[in-house]
Amino acid sequence: xxxxxxxxxxxxxxxxxxxxxxxxxxxxxxxxxxxxxxxxxxxxxxxxxxxxxxxxxxxxxxxxxxxxxxxxxxxxxxxxxxxxxxxxxxxxxxxxxxxxxxxxxxxxxxxxxxxxxxxxxxxxxxxxxxxxxxxxxxxxxxxxxxxxxxxxxxxxxxxxxxxxx
Numbered sequence: 001x002x003x004x005x006x007x008x009x010x011x012x013x014x015x016x017x018x019x020x021x022x023x024x025x026x027x028x029x030x031x032x033x034x035x036x037x038x039x040x041x042x043x044x045x046x047x048x049x050x051x052x053x054x055x056x057x058x059x060x061x062x063x064x065x066x067x068x069x070x071x072x073x074x075x076x077x078x079x080x081x082x083x084x085x086x087x088x089x090x091x092x093x094x095x096x097x098x099x100x101x102x103x104x105x106x107x108x109x110x111x112x113x114x115x116x117x118x119x120x121x122x123x124x125x126x127x128x129x130x131x132x133x134x135x136x137x138x139x140x141x142x143x144x145x146x147x148x149x150x151x152x153x154x155x156x157x158x159x160x161x162x163x164x165x
Contacts, residue, residue: 015063068114075109096126
């Protein structure tokens with residue numbers, strides 16, 4: 001069923017709103033993928049806070065026109081699924097991880113903060129740990145010197161206690 005002009009304008013407005021707040025867009029070709037697999041992909045995307053949608057390419061081109069993602073318009077050919085996220089790595093991670101297990105989903109291109117990414121670039125972006133993991137690593141690094149100092153003080157106290165006993 002084709003969309004009338006008002007429906008098309010609504011879709012472009014919705015996608016434009018998502019694009020203005022996004023950091024990353026990844027596009028993948030989904031030719032021949034089963035509906036059940038696509039449903040799994042959508043569920044994973046929702047869980048990660050990723051906006052995932054199959055769009056007409058002309059509408060997607062209009063939505064990214066005049067934004068930092070405009071360079072992605074040249075890659076918008078064929079049956080594509082669009083993954084848009086505010087988190088820098090979430091869109092790439094969802095699509096790339098799913099494509100590893102399903103050969104029918106082919107990562108085509110991406111764009112991170114205005115920089116065009118090819119398939120290898122999307123893979124590199126997907127390999128970056130999530131924000132929560134990075135924050136946990138930073139906290140762990142900050143706690144390590146304090147914990148080491150506390151262990152040193154405890155060992156020194158134990159040594160002093162052993163000498164006096």
